[in-house]
Amino acid sequence: MVAFVPSFVCLFLFCVGVVQDRRRVSNAVLLGLSTVFAAIALLLHVASERAQLGRDLAVALLTLAGVGVVTLACFLIANGITMVRKEGRSSANLLSLAAGVALVALLALLITALVLHTHTLLVMAATAVALAGYVAFLFLCFLVYGALYAHVRIRRRVDFVVVLGSGLIGGTAVSPLLASRLDRARKEHTRLSRKGRRPVLITSGGQGPDEKLPESHAMADYLVAQGFPADLIEREDRSTTTDENLTFSKALMERANPTYRCVIVTNNYHVFRAAVTARRTGIRGNVIGAPTAAYFWPSAMIREFVALLVAYRRTNAVLFLLVLLSGLFIWWLGWPAPGAAT
Structure with missing residues (x-):
């Protein structure tokens, strides 16, 4: 049982983190560490009880990992070709x-x-595998916890529903991606309204250099055309990034209701990073996602993951550097001394 202690500790810290704020990146990492430590402890326990079975399991896991990497590489290349054909x-x-x-x-x-x-x-x-393993571990943590977070229902009172903007087609028309966000926001607003509240819906998005009007205005027009009440729409038309979407929307909400709570709507691939950004911005609310085309999802998830790596670049840079220095040290230890036989 001692071997399982690290897993239990990480699981306990994970539960505490989720209770305090489910939008933490550390929650994803702690859940991943708990799973990895549990798997290692289980493998050690099996190996101590039945050595041959432990060796067979280790070989099977390595084989599975190798096949998985080859399969994943083929899938990503095929998806990348599809993305280039359909999206440019x-x-x-x-x-x-x-x-x-x-x-x-x-x-x-x-x-x-x-x-x-x-x-x-x-x-x-070995160094490249270690770096790839670190990135793969974080990516799996991101995927698994992001999926768990996306399925948590919003149960508290909600005063605002915030829809994050994205680019317009031809500079004026709502894209299918943005339409899916607006449709999900309208559906969520209807669900919340059944509980006796009528939240204000904030369309958040400024005007890009190739757009003829702010995204928030096109979003509001789309909603009104779908029958949504115009008097329940507030436009935030200055933002150009997700950070600005949330910062400027926060100012609108605080001005109208200092004790507000909100729901933020984006696409499913963007949910967890938007939640992390909302936490760092100080917004009181969680994020829900709208569906995305299957071919678009893998590349979009990788982009979101890279953005999170950049957001925590100092921590990741330190860990990357430690792995590189460890590799360099091991290389130096094995290098022949001057005059030694080679």
Whole structure:
């Protein structure tokens, strides 16, 4: 049972974190650590009781991991090609393709190092695998906890429903992506209204350089055309980023009701990062998501994950540097001393 203590500790801290604020990134990491520590403890327990079964399980897990990486690389490359065909060759649309190619390059480096068996290549491969493992662990934490967060129902009173904007088609028309957010917001507003409240709906989005009107105005027009009451719509028309969406919407809500609570609506791939940003902005409310086209989801999730890595860049930079320095130290330890036989 002692081997399971780290898992139980992480699980306890995870539960405390969720009770305090479910929008914390640390909740995702603690849940991931609890799962990893539990798996390691279980494997050690099996190995201590039945050594051969433990070895078989370890081999099976390594084989499964290898097959999983190859399958994932193929899927990401295929998805990247689909994204380029349907959405164009922007840097954001190339993310899944780039991730797939990076996995292929990592596998090629690992196989080359094992075949040639040179010290430098082995250390390079081990360091690359360690960095990839760190990123993969964080990404899985992001995926799993983000999915859990997205399925939590909003039960508290709500005074505002905030819809985050996105680009307009032709500079004037609401895109299908944005329409899905507005439709979800209208549905949520109807659900909340059944409880005796009539929240104000805030459309949040400024005017981009290629747009003929602010996104918030096009969003409001779309809602009114769908039969939504115009008197329950408030426009926030200055923002150009998610941070500004939330900051400027927060100012509107605080001015109208200092004790407000809100629901923020975006697309499902954007839910957890929007929730983290809302927490850092000081907004009192949680985030819900609208559905997204299946082909668009993988690349969008990678983009959201990269944005979170950048948001916590100092912590990630330190950990990346520690892994690189560890690899360099191991390489230095194995390097032949001057005059030694090679």
